[in-house]
Amino acid sequence: MSLIGEGDPRGVGDRVSLVLAALIVLFLSLVFRGFLVEPWRIERTVIELELPRLPAPLKEARIVILSDLHTQSWGYRELFIADQLRRHPPDLLLLSGDLISNSGGVNTVLEVLGSVHPRMGVFFVRGNNEVEEIADQQGFIERLTKLGWTILMNEHRKIEGAGEEFYIAGVDDPNNDLDRLDKALEGIPSGAFTVLLAHTPEPFPEAVQAGVNLVVSGHTHGGQVQVPVLGPPWVDTPRTGRMYTSGVYREEGSTLIVSRGVGWSILPLRLFCSPQLIELRLRATSCGPTRGPLSRDGPS
Ligand SMILES: [Fe+2]
Numbered sequence: 001m002s003l004i005g006e007g008d009p010r011g012v013g014d015r016v017s018l019v020l021a022a023l024i025v026l027f028l029s030l031v032f033r034g035f036l037v038e039p040w041r042i043e044r045t046v047i048e049l050e051l052p053r054l055p056a057p058l059k060e061a062r063i064v065i066l067s068d069l070h071t072q073s074w075g076y077r078e079l080f081i082a083d084q085l086r087r088h089p090p091d092l093l094l095l096s097g098d099l100i101s102n103s104g105g106v107n108t109v110l111e112v113l114g115s116v117h118p119r120m121g122v123f124f125v126r127g128n129n130e131v132e133e134i135a136d137q138q139g140f141i142e143r144l145t146k147l148g149w150t151i152l153m154n155e156h157r158k159i160e161g162a163g164e165e166f167y168i169a170g171v172d173d174p175n176n177d178l179d180r181l182d183k184a185l186e187g188i189p190s191g192a193f194t195v196l197l198a199h200t201p202e203p204f205p206e207a208v209q210a211g212v213n214l215v216v217s218g219h220t221h222g223g224q225v226q227v228p229v230l231g232p233p234w235v236d237t238p239r240t241g242r243m244y245t246s247g248v249y250r251e252e253g254s255t256l257i258v259s260r261g262v263g264w265s266i267l268p269l270r271l272f273c274s275p276q277l278i279e280l281r282l283r284a285t286s287c288g289p290t291r292g293p294l295s296r297d298g299p300s
Contacts, residue, residue, distance in 0.1 A: 034225070034271035039264060042080050043276040044088075047248060049255060050285035051213060055193045057161030058282050061120065064090035065278040067218025068098040068261025070129070071105035071112065077262055077275070078112045084277055085116050092120040095149075096218040096259065097127025097173065097199035103134050106143075114147050120159060122149040123168050127199040127219060128175035152197060154180040156188055169212070170197040175219065175236070181206050201244035201258045202237050208254040215256045222246035222260035222273040232273070246273070 064085070071078055085093075093116060099109045116122065124144060134140045141151055150157055152170020159166055167188045171179035181196075181203050188194055196203070196212045200219040207215050223232020223245055235245050249256040262275045 030271065034269045035267075038270040038272075038274050039268050040076055041274050042077065042262060043274050044084060044279060045276045046279045046281065047257065048281045048283065049214075049248070050283045051255065052253075052285055053193055053213070054282055054284035055161075055166040056164040057120065057159055058092075058166060058193075059284060061091040061282070062088065063092045063094065063280040063282070064088070064118075065094045065096065065216055065218075065257065065259055065280060066099075066113075066262065067096040067259040068127070068221060068263050068265075069109060069112075070098055070101040070261075070263030070265060071109040072101050073105065074108050074111075078108060081262065081277060082112050085113070088279065090116070090118045090279075093118045093122040094195075094197055094216050095122065095124040096197055096216055097125050098129045098219065098261070098263075099124075099127070100129055100133065101263070101265070102129070106134065106140065110143065110147065117148065120161075122147070123157075123170060123197055124149050124151050125170040125197045125199055126151075126153065126173045126178075128173050131173045131176050131178065152184070154178075154183040156184055156194075166193040166195065168195045168197065171199075171203055174198055174200045174202045174239070179203050181210060185210055185212070200237050201256055202239040204240070204244060204249070204251070204254070204256045207256075208251045212254055215254065216259075217244075217256070218259040218261045220245050220258055220260070221264060221270075222258075224264055224267075224270050224273055226272040228272065 069077065069081065100106055144151055153172045156167050156169035159168060169184040171181055171184050179198060194212050196207050196215045198215060198217045201217040204215050220235045220237060223235050226232050231242065232245050235242050244256060244258050246258045246260045259278055260273060260276045262277065264270060
């Protein structure tokens with residue numbers, strides 16, 4: 001005597017086959033999206049922030065943040081970025097490192113970016129790929145300087161305009177422990193509005209203590225894969241773990257922007273974590289930022 005019924009084993013088998021087929025279709029569609037669609041779906045992300053004591057030169061300025069292009073040769077990403085910079089010319093261009101994946105990409109990336117001349121300048125900090133992959137560092141830096149770029153290696157510059165001033169500081173690659181924030185900020189008057197460029201977000205806690213107003217970084221690629229609800233499984237920022245993966249964070253009087261970057265590393269894979277070019281628009285506010293994340297692309 002059967003309690004289940006003679007037809008059920010076959011029904012259970014059909015349901016298992018159906019679930020397996022659905023899982024295979026889901027897996028293949030994620031692979032398709034992750035390798036063939038999202039890596040090429042570059043977003044132009046507009047971030048609007050209100051910051052206290054914003055100096056006049058930064059009000060109404062179109063600030064473009066480019067990070068982690070990982071250029072090796074001309075391709076869709078390079079054409080997209082060149083087109084965006086032509087169509088939306090920046091007033092200030094901030095480059096937070098890893099423009100290239102290897103030294104073979106230097107000529108191309110300088111062709112992509114070299115014809116852009118924002119009125120407030122181009123500021124660049126080295127990422128781990130520039131530090132590790134380029135043998136002739138002096139020659140590389142000389143080429144960037146000839147383009148009119150400002151290379152910030154634990155140093156800063158004063159920017160003046162409309163009778164006000166602010167500072168742009170930059171630390172050398174934190175991924176190789178070359179960052180010296182105290183040296184980068186040395187000489188900036190207390191209370192002066194300061195933007196800090198850092199390849200990785202790891203110097204942010206130190207920058208909060210130092211009273212830096214705005215930190216711009218990249219390197220994380222947002223994890224490249226963001227699992228819904230859980231966020232990225234892994235981010236290469238050992239000092240801060242998954243605290244600052246991508247998006248905008250605020251702690252005390254400081255704000256951090258972490259770009260998801262344009263390219264990829266290790267695998268040409270991006271899933272629920274599209275590449276991006278950021279256009280930043282700043283407005284003045286009388287209130288200071290409060291502690292906690294303002295927005296982030298995924299939980300960390
Ligand atoms: Fe990097």
